[in-house]
Every structure is written in structure tokens, then in C-alpha cells.
Amino acid sequence: MAVNVSSTAAGRSGTATARTGSPRTERLAGLWFVLPFLALFAAFMIWPVVSGLWQSFFNVSLAGGEASFLGLDNWTEMIGDAAVWDSLWNTVAFTLMSTPPLVAIALVMALLANRSGWFGWLLRFAYFAPFVLPVAVVTLIWVWMYQPGFGLVNAFLTGIGLPEVGWLNDESVAMLSVVITTTWWTVGFNFLLYLAALQGIPQHLYEAAAVDGASPRQRLWRVTLPMLRRTTGLIVVLQLVASLKIFDQIYLMLDGGPNNSTRPIIQYIYETGFTSYRIGYASAISYMFFAVIILISVAQFRLFSGRKEESQ
Amino acid sequence: MGTHGRARHPSPLSRRAFLAGSAATGLALAGCGAPDVAAGRARVRQWNLFGGGDGARLVQMHEQFQDEHPRTALQAYTFAWGAPFYTKLAMSAAGGRAPEVATLHLSRLRGFSPTTLLDPFPRNMLTEAGITEEKFLPDVWRRCLVDGDLYAVPLDTHPFVTYYNTEICAEAGLLDADGRLAPFSGVDGLVDALRAVREVTGQFGASVETTNPWRLWYSLYRQLDGEFFDESGTELILDDDKAVQVLTLMRDLADEGLLPRFADYPACVAMFSNGQAGLSFNGEWEVTTYTTAELPFSMAPFPDVYGSIRTAGDSHTFVLPHQRDRSTEDTRATVEYIAWMLEHSVDWAAGGHIPAYQPVATSDEYLALTPQSEYREVADDVQFDPQAWFSGSGSQMQSEAAAAFAGVTSGDLPPEQAVAQFRAAVLKLLDTPSPV
Known part of the structure; x- marks a missing residue:
């Protein structure tokens, strides 16, 4: 297969001047190639997006029945609905709490695994292994570890003379518990990206730095980290988006509790639309959340394009 | 890529033939997934939310039912308890392509929008199958009625x-x-x-x-x-x-x-x-x-x-989720299935539930079950949501x-x-x- 592709590419570049077909037929042929994708994209992406926006102006119910036009009622209800803003804040709080450790710990792990010699394979395996577990397994393990009384974590804490922590039932700690679990589970992916980037740094830079008398610490700060800047940018973007999507772990570990203190916005949308059948109202909340994500993405895009100009 | 590309790079298997071949394979595979409903066999698809011991017991009962009713094709599916189950059931019924029968908590009947998401039971078919009002506790039966129509048949309390x-x-x-x-x-x-x-x-x-x-x-x-x-x-x-x-x-x-x-x-x-x-x-x-x-x-x-x-x-009941084209044959088989489950609900009671079907709830076989019959007297005092x-x-x-x-x-x-x-x-x- 790979051979086929490269030979096609070579053939194409060699015969670029010998083409007989007009640009127009070429373009038409291209259209036919993207048409299957476009049809699926329209049916499963564009149409739902448009119809979701449409539904946010109606009292559409999952239970069926005639939906009537509400104007902006869903939207004004949303503005006055404290549960929307509380759960949106929970999502943002999770993102703010989870992104720094997921980036920083991944970097430290990658630096360690990159330096270590013969047991590097063990570190790579150990750091990445949790990532392949399904979320249901991860949460099951951690819920048992967090149990008061007989859970592994609290048993350890009391064993060394510290008081128990209400990992799952204390409102001020529950979100931290989810962040710890998520970090353990998904840090391996960022670790892998960093490791690949580290291995892509040319060795001669380090050699030159060493010749110039740079200490290991200076090599880290002046060579390694600047060379990882683009990767860090990528990881931060991917991590922010992934963290904003938080739902699974919180739903499975805490069901949004205790007292809704960890309920993320996606869970509230799910509860409103599917448990309470209010698809119209749930659509309005989804669009508000969509707007928040767009704002964050645009802000990031600005930051990044700014940084690129700076480096030029 | 123009038409010339293909001529210059002949491959043992042409792209077009390959695509046609894989499309055909895909269709054939999809065909395998279709339920095997032999002509003349009524189909009863059953959705439930029973895991653990209840789930295992239900599978046993279903196997026995299938053995005794070779002319009915029973297909049971179990979903995660609670909201995940009810959202799926509601969506299937909203689309009119629901299973023939599903389990539902009686306390949720009114909240499940019975008039749009459920089909009422044909009373004459129930009577034929021996499912009648006097065989249930009056309060439980009354809760199964919405605007005079029967939307649920209770299995247990x-x-x-x-x-x-x-x-x-x-x-x-x-x-x-x-x-x-x-x-x-x-x-x-x-x-x-x-x-x-x-x-x-x-x-x-x-x-x-x-x-x-x-x-x-x-x-x-x-x-x-x-x-x-x-x-x-x-x-x-x-x-x-x-x-x-x-x-x-x-x-x-x-x-x-x-x-x-x-x-x-x-x-x-x-x-x-x-x-x-x-x-x-x-x-x-x-x-x-x-x-x-x-x-x-x-x-x-x-x-x-x-x-x-x-x-x-609460009470587990059987309901008929809304189907756009409900077949009389399948509904008859469904009612037959429900009646069989009620008559055999002493097996179900082994899981702790008090049978709703009074001929079973008062049978010696049920009374002999311990500890499952030790609290049967509370059936009348159960407080629904x-x-x-x-x-x-x-x-x-x-x-x-x-x-x-x-x-x-x-x-x-x-x-x-x-x-x-x-x-x-x-x-x-x-x-x-x-x-x-």
C-alpha cells in the first residue's frame, strides 16, 4: 500500500506537464471523490447543528407531541437558571485544575523516560498503561480506593497518622479526586507527545551547548524547553478541549455529587434533554456552551498566532 | 487523478473492483446482523434494566420460555439501570421503532408520557391470556391505568x-x-x-x-x-x-x-x-x-x-412501548409472554421481589421461599413515589x-x-x- 502511494506521487510529479484533461473535468472528478464525505458530513454534522439551533427556540420534548414556538423563552430561562451557571463553572473549574498537572507531569515523566537507559521501556510502559483502560474500569478502581474506612487511600492516610479525607463526599475535595483520577488515567497521552518531541530534538544542539560549557540545568532551560514550545502549545490546546468535555468520570464516580458540586455542564444538558425530555431547553444550553468553547478556541488561536510572529 | 492514472499503474486488483468487493462484503455482514425471523414466527423483543442476580434469573426464565414456545422468537436486551435505560427506551418509542415489550417502574408510568410513548394494552387479549384485574392488588392495578386505559401490567412489588x-x-x-x-x-x-x-x-x-x-x-x-x-x-x-x-x-x-x-x-x-x-x-x-x-x-x-x-x-411492570406499526401477531405473542412470566413469577420472587400476580403471591410455593416471603405482608403498605x-x-x-x-x-x-x-x-x- 505504502509503495503504491509513493509511486503514484512520483508518477504525478513526473507527468505534471503532460496532462491532457482540462482543469474543469479535474475539478469535477474531485467533487465526486469528496461527495460521499460531504453527504455524511451534512447529514450528521451540519444538519444536527442547524436543527439544534432551531429547536432551542421551541419547547421540543423527547416524549413527542406538538412543539410550539417559544421565541427566546428557553434562552431567558437559561440566564436565570442557577444550575446552568453552577455546572458551567464546575466544567471550567475542572479544566483549570486538570490542565496544569496534565501538562507539567507529562513533561517531567517524558524527561525522565528520555534520560533513563536500560529501564526506559519500563517507564514508557508504566506511564502509558493507564491510558488504555476504559473509563468505567478506571472509575471503578478509584471509587474503591477513595472509600472511607476501608479504601486504600484513606487506609494509608490513617496508617501514617493523618486524618481521613472525604474524597467522594466532601464538597471541597470531590473535584480534586476527579482531577487526580483523570491525571493518572490520561497523562500518558501527553507524555507520549512530549517523548516524541524530545526524541526529535537534534543531538548536535546539546553537543554544541556542552562545548560552550552549558550546565545540564542550562541545557534543560535553554535548549530542551524552547525546542518543546510548539509541542507544549499543541498539548495545552488538546488538553483544554479534552478537559472542557468532562463528563464520563464525574458521572460515573460521583453522579455530579456531592450536592451537585461537581456536576459538569454536559451532565446538566444530558439530564435536561434526556432524563427530563426537554430537548428544546437542552439545545439552548448546548449552544451557550458551544459559544464558550468557540470563545476559548479563538482566544487560543490569537495567542498562538501572536507567538508565531514573535518567533519570526 | 485523471483516467490516465489507472492505466499507468496497473495493480493486480483494480481499485474499482476492490471498492465494489468491499461494499458487497459490508452489505453481507450487515445482513448477518439482521434478526433471524423465520416466516410465521412471532417476534418479541424485550428491553429490561435487570443486572446482577435479577438479570441472571431473567435469562433463565427466558430460556425456559423459549424452550416451551418455539414459535415465538424472544430477544431480550439488558441496559444499565435508571436514566440510561429510560432515555434509550424513550427515544426508541419517540421514533416509533421500539421493542415489543419493555420493563418500566410503575412510579415512572405517568412521567413516561404513556399517551405518546406507550401503547395501551388490548384488554380482550389480556383477558384471553388470564390477566385480569382481580388477580392484582387494587392499588397497584389502579396505578397502571391512565385515563381508563391499561398501560402497564405489574410483575412484582x-x-x-x-x-x-x-x-x-x-x-x-x-x-x-x-x-x-x-x-x-x-x-x-x-x-x-x-x-x-x-x-x-x-x-x-x-x-x-x-x-x-x-x-x-x-x-x-x-x-x-x-x-x-x-x-x-x-x-x-x-x-x-x-x-x-x-x-x-x-x-x-x-x-x-x-x-x-x-x-x-x-x-x-x-x-x-x-x-x-x-x-x-x-x-x-x-x-x-x-x-x-x-x-x-x-x-x-x-x-x-x-x-x-x-x-x-415500587413495582416492575411490563409495558408496550409505542410502535408505529404494531403487529397483532407480535402483540399476541407478547401478551402470551407476559402471562407466562406472571404465572412463573415464583422464580422471579426468588430474587426478593413480591409477586404482583396474586395466584402466585398466595401460593404455597412462594410462601415456602425464605427469606423472600418474610416481608410479604408489606406489599399493601408500599409507598410509591x-x-x-x-x-x-x-x-x-x-x-x-x-x-x-x-x-x-x-x-x-x-x-x-x-x-x-x-x-x-x-x-x-x-x-x-x-x-x-
């Missing part, structure tokens, strides 16, 4: 009960001469019993699910004669004093260490299994778990704390109660504040225009 570890309770001196839990009553009776058990376990008196204490709270609140909605079902007449009284008792018991401060559902079961608690207040459906674990235990009604044996509970579109098992209102009440046993929220929060949440739900 499942109350909130007391499990007791016979060895621990014997040591605590709580058993009578027959080795049964001697009934205790009143707040003092409850506290004394819990203290006696804790003397033996050294940890807790009873285990309860504190993360979702709705069943415990509602049992006690109803024992106090607490009301919830008015006659019309549109106004909240929650008695704050009684609600606070119950929560205060729960908090005091947890403060004294007689109940756990924090236990989610698995922990509630685990605490009883491993002897950290000698009693457990829970639904009767864990009987299989404890029997399998060979735990020395038995069961009794939920105690009379405030002057009655009322206890929270208040009726609204947002109430019932696994509903929004139960989550709101869980959110507000879970903080009481943990000591984070005073009972008065918990009740105020719950009241506000229910009022908000009442204010929301009903989507059903």
Missing part, C-alpha cells in the same frame, strides 16, 4: 426492607425464639437495636445508602403521614417539620456512628457483606448477592419507627433529594437547609412546563 445478619443479631440478643429478628418499634426501639448491633460489630449498626437516601427518608416521612403533592398533583404540600424531623433522626444516628456518614450503593452492600454492619436497610433485590456470598442472614419488613409499617417501594412527570425511580426528583439529603448524614448540611434546598428544587420542577 419491591419494598425497602431490613436485612439482618443472623449471627451478629443473635449475639446482640435481637432474635426471638424462632431465630427471627424480634420486631422493634419506635425511635427508641430503633436506636436500642442499632446500639446493640454496634456493640457486636464494633463499627456500624445498620448500613444505608447515604449518597441517595431517598428511600429511607420517604419511608420514614410516610410513616409520619407526611404528604407530598395535593390532590391535583400540581401543588407541593411538603410538611417541612416532618421532613426535618426525619432528617434530624438520620443525622443523629450517623452522628452516633449507628449509620455510616458516607456510603454509596456498593459500599452499603459491602458493609453488610463484610460484617461492618449487622443490619442493612435497602431494597429487597440484594438477596441473591448475600445468598451467593453464603452470608448468615435473613430479612424482615422495614421497622415501624413512627407508628406504621409503611415503606418506600409522589406522582409527577419528574418523579419515580431514577428520576430527576430522586437526584434532587439525593443532592440535598446526602449532606445531612455527612454533617455538611443542617436538616432545615436540606429541606429548604429540596423544596426549592421541587418547586422549580413544578414550575417547569411539563414536557410530557
Whole structure:
């Protein structure tokens, strides 16, 4: 297969001047190639997006029945609905709490695994292994570890003379518990990206730095980290988006509790639309959340394009 | 790529032939997934939410049914309990392509929008199959009717009960001469019993699910004669004093260490299994778990704390989810299946549920089941959830109660504040225009 592709590419570049077909037929042929994708994209992406926006102006119910036009009622209800803003804040709080450790710990792990010699394979395996577990397994393990009384974590804490922590039932700690679990589970992916980037740094830079008398610490700060800047940018973007999507772990570990203190916005949308059948109202909340994500993405895009100009 | 590209790079298998071939393979594979419905065989697709011991028992019953009814193709599917199941069922029915029959908690019937998401039972078919009103408890049957049409056929009643570890309770001196839990009553009776058990376990008196204490709270609140909605079902007449009284008792018991401060559902079961608690207040459906674990235990009604044996509970029913083109043949087979399940519900009762079908509930075979028939007398006193579109098992209102009440046993929220929060949440739900 790979051979086929490269030979096609070579053939194409060699015969670029010998083409007989007009640009127009070429373009038409291209259209036919993207048409299957476009049809699926329209049916499963564009149409739902448009119809979701449409539904946010109606009292559409999952239970069926005639939906009537509400104007902006869903939207004004949303503005006055404290549960929307509380759960949106929970999502943002999770993102703010989870992104720094997921980036920083991944970097430290990658630096360690990159330096270590013969047991590097063990570190790579150990750091990445949790990532392949399904979320249901991860949460099951951690819920048992967090149990008061007989859970592994609290048993350890009391064993060394510290008081128990209400990992799952204390409102001020529950979100931290989810962040710890998520970090353990998904840090391996960022670790892998960093490791690949580290291995892509040319060795001669380090050699030159060493010749110039740079200490290991200076090599880290002046060579390694600047060379990882683009990767860090990528990881931060991917991590922010992934963290904003938080739902699974919180739903499975805490069901949004205790007292809704960890309920993320996606869970509230799910509860409103599917448990309470209010698809119209749930659509309005989804669009508000969509707007928040767009704002964050645009802000990031600005930051990044700014940084690129700076480096030029 | 123009047409010339292909001529210049001949490959053993042309692209077009390859694509055609894989499309055909895809279609053939999709064909394999289609159910094998031989001509003339009625099809009964059944959706349920039974896991654990109930799930295993249901599979056994279905195998037996299939053996005895070769002309019916029964296909049963089990989904995760609660909201995940109900959302899928609602969506399939909203699209009119639902399974022939599904299980539904009776407390959710009104909230499930029966007139749009369910099809009423054809009464003549039920009568032919022997499913008639006088074979059920009047209150349960009445709840299956909506505007005079029958939308559900009850399979069982499942109350909130007391499990007791016979060895621990014997040591605590709580058993009578027959080795049964001697009934205790009143707040003092409850506290004394819990203290006696804790003397033996050294940890807790009873285990309860504190993360979702709705069943415990509602049992006690109803024992106090607490009301919830008015006659019309549109106004909240929650008695704050009684609600606070119950929560205060729960908090005091947890403060004294007689109940756990924090236990989610698995922990509630685990605490009883491993002897950290000698009693457990829970639904009767864990009987299989404890029997399998060979735990020395038995069961009794939920105690009379405030002057009655009322206890929270619900009923599993069969419903016909809405199908755009419901076939008479399949419906007939479905009714036959339901009738068979009711007649064999003593097998189902082994999982702890009290049969709703009275010929079975009064049969010697059922009475011989222990501990499953030890609490059968409460069937008449079972308190169903208040009726609204947002109430019932696994509903929004139960989550709101869980959110507000879970903080009481943990000591984070005073009972008065918990009740105020719950009241506000229910009022908000009442204010929301009903989507059903």
C-alpha cells in the first residue's frame, strides 16, 4: 500500500506537464471523490447543528407531541437558571485544575523516560498503561480506593497518622479526586507527545551547548524547553478541549455529587434533554456552551498566532 | 487523478473492483446482523434494566420460555439501570421503532408520557391470556391505568426492607425464639437495636445508602403521614417539620456512628457483606448477592419507627412501548409472554421481589421461599413515589433529594437547609412546563 502511494506521487510529479484533461473535468472528478464525505458530513454534522439551533427556540420534548414556538423563552430561562451557571463553572473549574498537572507531569515523566537507559521501556510502559483502560474500569478502581474506612487511600492516610479525607463526599475535595483520577488515567497521552518531541530534538544542539560549557540545568532551560514550545502549545490546546468535555468520570464516580458540586455542564444538558425530555431547553444550553468553547478556541488561536510572529 | 492514472499503474486488483468487493462484503455482514425471523414466527423483543442476580434469573426464565414456545422468537436486551435505560427506551418509542415489550417502574408510568410513548394494552387479549384485574392488588392495578386505559401490567412489588445478619443479631440478643429478628418499634426501639448491633460489630449498626437516601427518608416521612403533592398533583404540600424531623433522626444516628456518614450503593452492600454492619436497610433485590456470598442472614419488613409499617417501594411492570406499526401477531405473542412470566413469577420472587400476580403471591410455593416471603405482608403498605412527570425511580426528583439529603448524614448540611434546598428544587420542577 505504502509503495503504491509513493509511486503514484512520483508518477504525478513526473507527468505534471503532460496532462491532457482540462482543469474543469479535474475539478469535477474531485467533487465526486469528496461527495460521499460531504453527504455524511451534512447529514450528521451540519444538519444536527442547524436543527439544534432551531429547536432551542421551541419547547421540543423527547416524549413527542406538538412543539410550539417559544421565541427566546428557553434562552431567558437559561440566564436565570442557577444550575446552568453552577455546572458551567464546575466544567471550567475542572479544566483549570486538570490542565496544569496534565501538562507539567507529562513533561517531567517524558524527561525522565528520555534520560533513563536500560529501564526506559519500563517507564514508557508504566506511564502509558493507564491510558488504555476504559473509563468505567478506571472509575471503578478509584471509587474503591477513595472509600472511607476501608479504601486504600484513606487506609494509608490513617496508617501514617493523618486524618481521613472525604474524597467522594466532601464538597471541597470531590473535584480534586476527579482531577487526580483523570491525571493518572490520561497523562500518558501527553507524555507520549512530549517523548516524541524530545526524541526529535537534534543531538548536535546539546553537543554544541556542552562545548560552550552549558550546565545540564542550562541545557534543560535553554535548549530542551524552547525546542518543546510548539509541542507544549499543541498539548495545552488538546488538553483544554479534552478537559472542557468532562463528563464520563464525574458521572460515573460521583453522579455530579456531592450536592451537585461537581456536576459538569454536559451532565446538566444530558439530564435536561434526556432524563427530563426537554430537548428544546437542552439545545439552548448546548449552544451557550458551544459559544464558550468557540470563545476559548479563538482566544487560543490569537495567542498562538501572536507567538508565531514573535518567533519570526 | 485523471483516467490516465489507472492505466499507468496497473495493480493486480483494480481499485474499482476492490471498492465494489468491499461494499458487497459490508452489505453481507450487515445482513448477518439482521434478526433471524423465520416466516410465521412471532417476534418479541424485550428491553429490561435487570443486572446482577435479577438479570441472571431473567435469562433463565427466558430460556425456559423459549424452550416451551418455539414459535415465538424472544430477544431480550439488558441496559444499565435508571436514566440510561429510560432515555434509550424513550427515544426508541419517540421514533416509533421500539421493542415489543419493555420493563418500566410503575412510579415512572405517568412521567413516561404513556399517551405518546406507550401503547395501551388490548384488554380482550389480556383477558384471553388470564390477566385480569382481580388477580392484582387494587392499588397497584389502579396505578397502571391512565385515563381508563391499561398501560402497564405489574410483575412484582419491591419494598425497602431490613436485612439482618443472623449471627451478629443473635449475639446482640435481637432474635426471638424462632431465630427471627424480634420486631422493634419506635425511635427508641430503633436506636436500642442499632446500639446493640454496634456493640457486636464494633463499627456500624445498620448500613444505608447515604449518597441517595431517598428511600429511607420517604419511608420514614410516610410513616409520619407526611404528604407530598395535593390532590391535583400540581401543588407541593411538603410538611417541612416532618421532613426535618426525619432528617434530624438520620443525622443523629450517623452522628452516633449507628449509620455510616458516607456510603454509596456498593459500599452499603459491602458493609453488610463484610460484617461492618449487622443490619442493612435497602431494597429487597440484594438477596441473591448475600445468598451467593453464603452470608448468615435473613430479612424482615422495614421497622415501624413512627407508628406504621409503611415503606418506600415500587413495582416492575411490563409495558408496550409505542410502535408505529404494531403487529397483532407480535402483540399476541407478547401478551402470551407476559402471562407466562406472571404465572412463573415464583422464580422471579426468588430474587426478593413480591409477586404482583396474586395466584402466585398466595401460593404455597412462594410462601415456602425464605427469606423472600418474610416481608410479604408489606406489599399493601408500599409507598410509591409522589406522582409527577419528574418523579419515580431514577428520576430527576430522586437526584434532587439525593443532592440535598446526602449532606445531612455527612454533617455538611443542617436538616432545615436540606429541606429548604429540596423544596426549592421541587418547586422549580413544578414550575417547569411539563414536557410530557
